[in-house]
Amino acid sequence: MDQLVAWLDGMTCLAHSEAVAYQCFWTQQLEPEEFLALNEAMGRPCPPGLQPYPTRNALRVVHGPNTIFHDDVCHQQAFADLDLREKASSYWSDAPAFSVYRAMARHFRRHVAPRATTWLKAPTTAVAAETLAHHPQAALVITEGLWARSVEPYVRLRRWPYRAPPAGVFGELSEQVMLHASISPPSREFSATHTWIAYHAAATALLQVWAYADKAVQEFLLGRGNALRHVEIASCPLRPWWGAKRRCDITRFVEPVIDCGEAWGIMSRTSKAARLFGVARRRHRRRRAIVAQWHNQGPGLTFSRERGWTVATAFTPANADIRKRRLLGQQDAGAMFWIYRETGGALVARLCDGRVQAIGETPRTAIKALRMALLRLRFLAPPY
Structure with missing residues (x-):
């Protein structure tokens, strides 16, 4: 029992998503990978009898920038703060979730499926059935369309085809994504790397939505689904079980690996x-x-x-x-x-x-x- 109490007490030292504060997540059963992620972030062993350990290849560990405090002043040694407010357009906020969403969409357009906008009119079931037979990347592009419609409620105001959004309209993300991208740091020691953690938390939530969209498209291709509904994907529950802890002036962000298919895997590129x-x-x-x-x-x-x-x-x-x-x-x-x-x-x-x-x-x-x-x-x- 003492080991369990110490393990639960160690969780209070972790930075986590604000979605964890909702009681519905505490009543869910944790997956083995999620237990291992929390243990890896805390740096202490799991109490015996809770969950079996999976392989460590199921985790993604990211080390944050080295930050040192001197006289209540924060100095980052590795990454300088970028003033994203001046560079972002007026349509988008400068919150980390918006920056990550725009970066993922831009990476997909330029590197995963370039020039896809020339033949995809809209990510609907009818268009999917028509284009899958003619374009080898249609499944990926339709997945991206479902993902965008699930994450950005008003994306149809500026896409399919691409056009300037109406005046007075600002970019928004779904409430679930914004909730999971919000950070609840336990103390001021995370104040210097709060933005860095928020970027990774937002990527975790967006990748989970992508995994749901990819699963829906694959089931549609196999004939198990009759329609591609972004409303159902947007309502799928996201899991907030990642952890971040600061030790020896280094912030460690640990999360279970999310299987997102070929779009966000390691791209095979030839050497320079x-x-x-x-x-x-x-x-x-x-x-x-x-x-x-x-x-x-x-x-x-x-x-x-x-x-x-x-x-x-x-x-x-x-x-x-x-x-x-x-x-x-x-x-x-x-x-x-x-x-x-x-x-x-x-x-x-x-x-x-x-x-x-x-x-x-x-x-x-x-x-x-x-x-x-x-x-x-x-x-x-x-x-x-």
Whole structure:
């Protein structure tokens, strides 16, 4: 019994969600992962006979910024406070829950399913049945739509299609998400990292809503559900059992791992060296194709302001930096040309669809020489 009393007393030192204060959550049975999260946050063993221990891979532990107090003044050593009030738009509040929600939506639009707004009209059952057969990412996009409608009550005022919200309307999140994103710190020792904890608490609540939306879409795909109702997802109960404690000037945030599907998992990305190698390989492949086209065209006219007209084949590029530009200031406006550096060091401007090229010491002089050559040849019909 003493161990149980000490364990319950240790919970009073944890920062937790304000949703824990509601008695309905205390009457729920804790999952093994939630017991382990509380024990890991408190740093003490679980009393015997309460719950079996799951594997520690079921937890997510995040260490907060190192913060030191001197004369009642807080100095953060790792992360400086950002004034989000000035950067946020007038539609959104600067509360951590709003910032996390906007960041997750932006990450999804840019990295998970880019350009999805070009074909998704609305996250409804009819649209889902129509688009699932044509777009491989339709399930993810519809999940995001249900998630957004469950989290943001008035999202239809600015999305599907994207548009500016009506004047005088401000962004809001559901009461349940805001409740779970609110922090109840036990003492002033959490005042320095209160915002940092609030960010993680908001992410926990939003990921739980995403898990419910993903489950609804998967059941719909399997034929177990007849409709996709965001109202049902918004009313699903969220579990607030995470904990945060400050020890040795380090804040530890511990929560059970939330299974949210492939959208928020580890994204497989190639290394920067591999991406640079791919870019260089594509540029050299493009260089070989361009040079082969020039050689097939045979000799052409070459103009230089110093030497005048000569007949020569295309100059060999010194590297793969061959740029395509549009020549302005001509009667046939819109003529395209290549600009590159040849092996001798001079700059060459060569027409894309003709056998006329000009050389100069700089890009400016080479382009001027090409423009002068075309003015002298304007009585000839293309191709030059």
